Each structure stands twice: as structure tokens, then as C-alpha cells.
Amino acid sequence: MASTHHNVSAELAIQPGRFVPDPRDLRQPLSVRVRPYLIIGPALLLTVGILYPFGLAVYYSLTNYTLSNPNYSFVGFLNYKMLLTDPEFYHSAKVTLAYAFSATAVETILGLGVALLLNRETPLARVLRTVMIFPLMIAPVIGTLIWKLMMQPSVGILNYLLGFIGLSHFEWAAAPQTALFSVVLVDVWIYTPFISLLLLAGLQSMPKEPFESARVDGGSAWFTFKNLTLPMLAPFLIIAVIFRLIDSLKMFDVIYAMTGGGPGQTLMNFPLQAYYYGILYMNLSYGLTYMIILWAIVYLISQILVVYWGKAQQRAAGL
Amino acid sequence: MRKRRVVSWIVLALALMLVLACLTTASAAEKFNWKKYSGTKIRLLLNKHPYTEALLGNLKTFENLTGIKVEYDIFPEQNYFDKVTIDLSSGSGSYDVFMTGAYQVWQYAPPGWMEPLEPYINDPSMTNPDYDWEDIYPNLRKSDQWNLKPGNPLGSGHQWAIPWGFEANALMYRVDMFKKYGIAVPESLPALYATAKKLNNIDGSGIAGIVVRGSKNWATIHPGFMTQYASYGARDFDDKLNAVMNSPKAVEMTDLWVKMVREAGPKAWTTYTWYQAGSDFGAGKAAMLFDADILGYFQNVPGASACSGKIGWAPGPKGPEGKLVTNMWIWSLAMSAKSKNKGAAWYFMQWATGKEHLTKAAVDFAMVDPVRKSIWENPKFIAKMKENYHFYETFQAIIDNCSILFTPQPKFFETTTEWAATLHDIYYGEDAKKALDKLVAKINRMMTQAGIRKP
Numbered sequence: 001m002a003s004t005h006h007n008v009s010a011e012l013a014i015q016p017g018r019f020v021p022d023p024r025d026l027r028q029p030l031s032v033r034v035r036p037y038l039i040i041g042p043a044l045l046l047t048v049g050i051l052y053p054f055g056l057a058v059y060y061s062l063t064n065y066t067l068s069n070p071n072y073s074f075v076g077f078l079n080y081k082m083l084l085t086d087p088e089f090y091h092s093a094k095v096t097l098a099y100a101f102s103a104t105a106v107e108t109i110l111g112l113g114v115a116l117l118l119n120r121e122t123p124l125a126r127v128l129r130t131v132m133i134f135p136l137m138i139a140p141v142i143g144t145l146i147w148k149l150m151m152q153p154s155v156g157i158l159n160y161l162l163g164f165i166g167l168s169h170f171e172w173a174a175a176p177q178t179a180l181f182s183v184v185l186v187d188v189w190i191y192t193p194f195i196s197l198l199l200l201a202g203l204q205s206m207p208k209e210p211f212e213s214a215r216v217d218g219g220s221a222w223f224t225f226k227n228l229t230l231p232m233l234a235p236f237l238i239i240a241v242i243f244r245l246i247d248s249l250k251m252f253d254v255i256y257a258m259t260g261g262g263p264g265q266t267l268m269n270f271p272l273q274a275y276y277y278g279i280l281y282m283n284l285s286y287g288l289t290y291m292i293i294l295w296a297i298v299y300l301i302s303q304i305l306v307v308y309w310g311k312a313q314q315r316a317a318g319l
Numbered sequence: 320m321r322k323r324r325v326v327s328w329i330v331l332a333l334a335l336m337l338v339l340a341c342l343t344t345a346s347a348a349e350k351f352n353w354k355k356y357s358g359t360k361i362r363l364l365l366n367k368h369p370y371t372e373a374l375l376g377n378l379k380t381f382e383n384l385t386g387i388k389v390e391y392d393i394f395p396e397q398n399y400f401d402k403v404t405i406d407l408s409s410g411s412g413s414y415d416v417f418m419t420g421a422y423q424v425w426q427y428a429p430p431g432w433m434e435p436l437e438p439y440i441n442d443p444s445m446t447n448p449d450y451d452w453e454d455i456y457p458n459l460r461k462s463d464q465w466n467l468k469p470g471n472p473l474g475s476g477h478q479w480a481i482p483w484g485f486e487a488n489a490l491m492y493r494v495d496m497f498k499k500y501g502i503a504v505p506e507s508l509p510a511l512y513a514t515a516k517k518l519n520n521i522d523g524s525g526i527a528g529i530v531v532r533g534s535k536n537w538a539t540i541h542p543g544f545m546t547q548y549a550s551y552g553a554r555d556f557d558d559k560l561n562a563v564m565n566s567p568k569a570v571e572m573t574d575l576w577v578k579m580v581r582e583a584g585p586k587a588w589t590t591y592t593w594y595q596a597g598s599d600f601g602a603g604k605a606a607m608l609f610d611a612d613i614l615g616y617f618q619n620v621p622g623a624s625a626c627s628g629k630i631g632w633a634p635g636p637k638g639p640e641g642k643l644v645t646n647m648w649i650w651s652l653a654m655s656a657k658s659k660n661k662g663a664a665w666y667f668m669q670w671a672t673g674k675e676h677l678t679k680a681a682v683d684f685a686m687v688d689p690v691r692k693s694i695w696e697n698p699k700f701i702a703k704m705k706e707n708y709h710f711y712e713t714f715q716a717i718i719d720n721c722s723i724l725f726t727p728q729p730k731f732f733e734t735t736t737e738w739a740a741t742l743h744d745i746y747y748g749e750d751a752k753k754a755l756d757k758l759v760a761k762i763n764r765m766m767t768q769a770g771i772r773k774p
Contacts, residue, residue, distance in 0.1 A: 067404065067408040067430075068408070068426065068429060068430040068729065069430065070430075082768075148590070151587075152587065152590075152595070153585070153586035153587045154527070154585055154586065154587075154599055154602075154604045155598075155599075155602065155604070159586075169586055171586055171587050172587065173587075173590060174586070174587030174588065174589045174590045175587075175589075175747065176743075176747055258590075259534070259535065259589070259590055260534055260535045260536060261535055262534065262535030262589050262590070262739075262740060262743055263535065263589035263590075263740075263743040263746070263747065264535070264589075264740045264741070264743040264744045264747070265740055276736070279401050279404060279405070280401070280404075280732055280733075280736070281730070281732060281733045282404065282408070282426065
């Protein structure tokens with residue numbers, strides 16, 4: 001049996017295009033035998049490059065490391081214990097989830113609507129498909145600062161316009177009642193085009209025949225949308241939601257540029273807490289604890305969504 | 320006759336001594352070797368500020384004088400100190416000299432990131448004899464001196480940074496409006512509140528009575544608020560480092576301040592930084608501004624804003640006991656302890672904080688509050704500043720009572736950021752006493768956890 005194996009190897013070795021380098025096959029030259037390792041090398045390096053800082057962050061979260069005192073010691077789960085007994089943490093958890101879910105929900109509904117509207121071959125749709133992505137091309141922090149200026153009650157245009165309906169004193173992100181709405185609005189402005197773009201690509205990759213059959217059979221627009229478009233678009237929709245949800249759970253720039261987490265503690269989500277503790281207050285281990293917990297939440301949510309995505313793909317393929 | 324001869328001899332001897340003294344100083348000054356570090360390169364970490372522009376505008380003079388090459392990076396203020404913190408904590412020593420404030424010294428000096436500077440100042444081979452350290456106002460020099468013990472006052476221990484350009488907090492107001500409505504400059508906090516209310520939306524103009532900073536940031540606390548807070552007789556910490564922002568005086572003052580801002584301040588106050596406060600005032604959207612005196616100056620420069628030429632300065636309201644103490648911000652230059660070019664770095668620092676450069680920066684550029692007494696006595700500078708209504712007089716009135724009014728401790732940024740967040744809570748309706756009690760409990764817990772305060 002062994003001899004057969006060697007014979008097959010030798011046979012494969014001389015056939016161009018079917019050659020399989022085998023590190024265990026001592027008859028192959030060394031340069032050939034190391035080839036599999038060289039091929040997975042970059043992937044391995046990349047994995048180490050990602051895992052090393054992550055592992056280090058987990059480790060630091062188990063210490064009392066502060067930037068001003070590098071002589072740290074291992075404290076076990078003390079940071080986690082302190083965090084979980086701090087009411088600020090639960091407030092931040094609420095802000096993080098409320099921001100992420102509301103921004104993603106609005107963006108998905110709007111993005112779907114825009115994608116359906118632009119999925120027509122009219123001259124206006126062609127122009128709008130290009131113009132639509134402009135907000136995505138601006139750095140989020142710049143986009144936020146533009147909005148901040150527009151929302152400024154004393155000089156901003158929005159309050160001037162709201163003045164016509166008697167709302168010139170609307171305080172946007174400055175007031176606790178409207179702060180979340182204001183930052184979500186900016187997020188929606190920036191990222192709705194992203195979802196539209198993704199869904200538009202999905203819509204344009206769909207086969208035309210089922211839609212033509214439905215039209216011939218006299219199916220209504222709603223019937224076609226519900227039974228054909230939506231199931232076939234579902235994998236794209238879920239991918240878009242995964243991207244946006246992960247991103248908005250980690251949102252820093254929009255909130256930081258708009259209010260720095262204020263007013264009071266109103267907009268202090270996890271990334272802002274991590275920044276305040278880790279950088280401004282130099283308590284790196286405590287700041288990282290926030291980030292590790294955020295990572296766990298992101299991981300959990302994305303895993304659930306990936307399962308849904310797999311199922312949606314199967315449904316779309318009619319399996 | 321004999322008597323006259325004796326007098327002549329004495330006069331001659333004195334004259335000789337004077338000439339000799341001048342010659343000695345002159346020769347010492349000439350002897351100072353500015354080229355000692357010629358060919359060296361140093362790197363600066365700078366914040367974007369008009370004072371920085373004054374420095375960069377004259378940088379060639381330093382390079383020509385010393386042969387030292389200077390490279391620099393400039394960051395906007397919002398992120399500047401993050402960059403300094405990260406660079407210093409990394410221990411890379413990639414920058415030799417950086418701009419700092421006194422509050423940052425409390426964070427950067429204890430871990431050993433800053434180089435003590437008095438050995439350089441006191442070394443005649445390293446510091447040119449014309450430097451005149453004593454010419455820098457003593458309260459400014461003290462602001463950058465600390466013995467690293469949390470709670471201990473400034474003014475002892477090492478000199479961690481050199482004062483370079485500062486900002487004294489003052490009340491700025493629209494002279495034209497005050498004249499038009501016959502309003503006197505307020506002399507107490509209740510009077511300031513009443514004046515702000517009177518001017519707020521006066522004649523339906525939509526103008527705010529007063530504008531002050533309000534964002535969730537330490538910088539909200541230190542200008543007008545801290546000046547009035549301390550003048551009111553309130554403190555941030557007691558001698559045992561217990562937070563006392565909920566003392567009766569503190570509560571009274573805080574309540575009044577927030578009431579003033581709520582009833583006569585700008586809308587969206589909780590997002591107001593130095594930039595919004597200054598631009599609102601310059602755009603004629605507010606009748607008064609309580610902030611760094613230089614903020615009004617830049618709005619008052621001809622052509623700079625809608626209100627240029629209409630701005631006046633006053634020291635600000637006095638406390639209930641008739642006393643005004645002014646908090647200040649002091650831009651200083653510091654040396655990284657990890658600098659590989661300490662000699663050249665010090666040469667740069669002494670030049671940048673020396674008389675010659677600072678006089679030029681004050682007279683020809685926009686170094687509005689120079690740290691040297693001699694410059695405030697310079698006729699050209701006096702003439703320049705007197706073009707601004709009562710700017711010079713205000714400065715002279717407050718300089719002697721101008722100091723850092725916070726208790727030095729490494730958790731300054733945590734304390735003041737939380738303090739600003741508490742002002743927001745009060746602004747949006749929470750009872751001042753309850754909100755400040757919560758703040759005190761939080762700060763005390765944080766100080767205990769950090770091992771600074773005994774439980």
C-alpha cells in the first residue's frame with residue numbers, strides 16, 4: 001500500500017499541473033516540501049498580527065495597567081467586577097445598543113427604499129446612483145462637523161428653517177432628549193448610501209425570468225416584492241445589516257465629534273468610555289475592559305446574524 | 320577742596336564699576352556659545368494656536384543663531400494632548416520639546432516623562448546671561464513648579480516647564496451695547512446674572528446675554544467658571560483631598576452660574592467649546608463673554624469679526640467678600656525626559672521663552688499675553704494693546720491675583736470632565752445640590768481607587 005502511495009506521488013510529481021508538494025515526502029526536494037508553509041505564511045502572519053494585539057488587550061484588561069504606571073500587576077477579573085458593578089456601564093450598554101439598533105434599522109429601511117427606487121434604468125436613476133454615494137466619500141468626522149454647524153442654534157441653517165414652523169429653539173444634540181436622535185440622524189445620512197449600494201448590487205444581480213413570469217401572470221407589485229424580491233434580496237440585506245450593526249456598535253467618530261459623549265453622560269457608549277478611561281484618564285486596563293466586553297457583544301450578534309445569513313442564502317437558492 | 324576731590328574719586332570709582340559691570344555682562348553674553356549644538360536636529364510637538372504661529376514666524380532666527388535644525392508637528396487642540404500622552408507614554412522620545420499647560424504637568428511629571436529644568440536654568444554654561452529668568456512673572460513660574468505630591472500647592476519642587484504665553488480669564492463685553500443701554504460693568508456674580516438677563520434678547524435682537532464654554536470637557540471648568548467659583552470662596556478639594564464641590568458656597572455659586580447660562584446663555588450651551596464661544600461673541604450673537612482675555616482680542620482685531628473694535632475688557636465680578644482671584648491657562652514649553660538632544664532642546668526653550676523672541680512675538684505677532692514683565696512695559700506693546708478698550712488696564716488689575724486655582728493632583732482631567740458633565744445635568748433640570756453630591760461621591764471613589772485619597 002505504501003509503495004502504491006509512493007508510486008502515485010511520483011507519478012503526480014512528473015505531471016505538470018497536478019503536482020502536490022508533500023512536506024512528509026522526503027524524496028521531494030526541500031524547496032518543494034516547504035512550499036505549503038510558504039503559501040500559508042502570509043495568512044499566518046496576518047492572523048498573528050490580528051491576534052497578538054487582541055490577546056494583549058485581553059491580558060491588559062486583567063491587569064491594573066495605567067499609562068502613567070507601567071509597573072502593573074495581574075489583578076484577575078477585578079476590572080470586570082468593577083465595571084459590572086458600575087451603573088455607568090449599564091447606561092453605556094443601553095446607549096451602545098440603542099444607537100446601533102436604531103441607526104441600522106432606519107438605514108436598512110431607507111436603504112432598501114432608495115435601492116428599489118434607483119433600480120430602474122432612467123436617466124435620473126443613473127445620475128442619482130453616482131450622487132448617492134457622496135456622503136460615504138466624506139470622512140465621518142468631517143460629515144459630523146458639517147452637521148454640527150448646521151445644527152448650531154445661533155448660526156446653523158436647520159434652526160433657521162425650523163423657525164418657519166416655530167421650532168427655532170430645537171437644541172439637537174445639546175439636549176439629552178434629542179441627542180440620540182441627532183447623532184443617529186448623522187449616521188443615517190452617512191451610511192444609508194452604503195446599504196443602498198449593497199442592495200442595488202443585489203437587485204441587479206437577480207435573474208429577470210421570475211419577475212417577467214410574475215408580470216405575465218398578473219402578480220401585483222406587492223406580491224412580486226414579497227414573494228420574489230425580498231427572499232432573493234435577503235442574503236444581501238443581512239450582509240448589509242451585519243456590516244452596519246457591527247460598525248455602529250463600535251461608533252466613535254460621530255458621537256465624539258458631535259458632543260464628546262455629552263450632554264452629561266447621555267451619549268457615552270462603550271467606545272467613548274474606552275477612550276475617556278484609556279487615553280484621557282490614562283487608565284488603559286479599565287478602558288480596554290470596555291472594549292473587550294464590546295467585542296464579546298459584537299461577536300455574539302454577528303454570529304447570530306451569520307446563521308440567519310446562511311439560512312437566507314439557502315432559501316434564496318431555493319434549497 | 321579736599322572734600323570735593325574725595326567726592327570726585329568716589330564718583331569716578333562708581334562710574335568705573337558700572338562700566339566694568341556692563342563690560343562683564345556684555346562679554347559674558349558675547350561669550351555664551353549659541354553654536355554649541357550646531358548641526359543637531361530637534362523635533363517639536365506643537366498645538367495649533369496663534370502663539371505657535373508667532374513662534375514659527377520667527378523660527379529661522381533661532382536656526383541661524385544656533386545652527387540647530389528644528390522640525391515640528393502641529394495638531395489641533397482637540398486631539399493635541401492625546402498625541403502628547405501617547406507619545407510620552409510610549410517612551411519613544413520622538414519629540415524633544417512639547418507645548419503643555421500646567422494641568423498636564425500633574426499627569427506627565429509623576430511618571431517621569433518630563434525633564435526637570437532648573438539644572439539648565441541655573442547652569443551658566445547652558446543658559447545665556449541675558450535670559451533673565453526673574454523677568455517672567457513669579458506666579459507664572461510657580462505654576463509650572465510642583466513637588467509631585469497630590470494636593471501640595473504649586474511653587475515648590477522641580478521646574479517642569481517654562482512659561483511661554485498665557486491666557487488670563489476676564490469678562491469681555493460689547494462696549495457699544497453697554498453705552499447704548501446705560502449698563503455698568505457688573506461687579507458681582509448676582510450683578511453679572513442680572514446684566515446677562517437684561518441684555519438677553521434685548522429689543523428682540525435674539526442676542527444671548529452671555530456666552531461661556533459648556534462642552535463635556537475639562538476646558539469648560541477652568542476659564543470663567545473656576546475664576547468665579549474660587550472668587551466665591553469655594554474650593555475643589557480640601558486639605559485631605561476630599562472633593563468639596565458640594566459645599567454650601569460651591570452649590571450656591573454653581574446654581575447661580577448655571578441659572579445664568581440657562582436663562583441668558585446661548586442655546587445648545589452643552590456643545591459650546593472655546594471656538595463656539597468666541598465665534599458667537601465675534602458674530603454679535605452674545606453681549607458678554609467670560610473666557611480667556613485673548614479670545615476677545617482675536618475677535619477685536621480690525622476686520623476679524625462683526626464686532627471688531629466694539630469689545631471691552633473688565634477683570635470680572637468679585638466674590639461675596641469683595642475679592643477676585645483669576646484662574647489662568649499657561650502655555651509652557653517642556654522637555655521630554657527621553658529626549659536624545661537635551662542640550663539642543665534646552666537651547667531652543669531658552670530662546671523661545673527669552674526676551675528677544677517673546678518681545679518680537681508680542682509686538683509683531685499675536686502673542687497677546689506675554690509672560691515677561693519687561694514686555695508689558697515695552698512702549699510699542701503698550702501702544703498696541705491700548706487699542707483694545709481696557710485690555711491693558713484689565714491685565715494690570717488681575718495679574719497679581721492670577722494663578723492656578725485647582726488643587727494639583729494627577730486625576731485633574733477625570734475630575735473636571737465629570738464636573739462639566741454635572742453642570743449639564745444641572746442645566747437640564749437636576750437639583751444642584753443633589754447633582755454635586757453625586758459628583759463628589761464619584762470623584763472621592765475614583766481618588767480612593769487611584770490611591771490618592773484615603774478612604
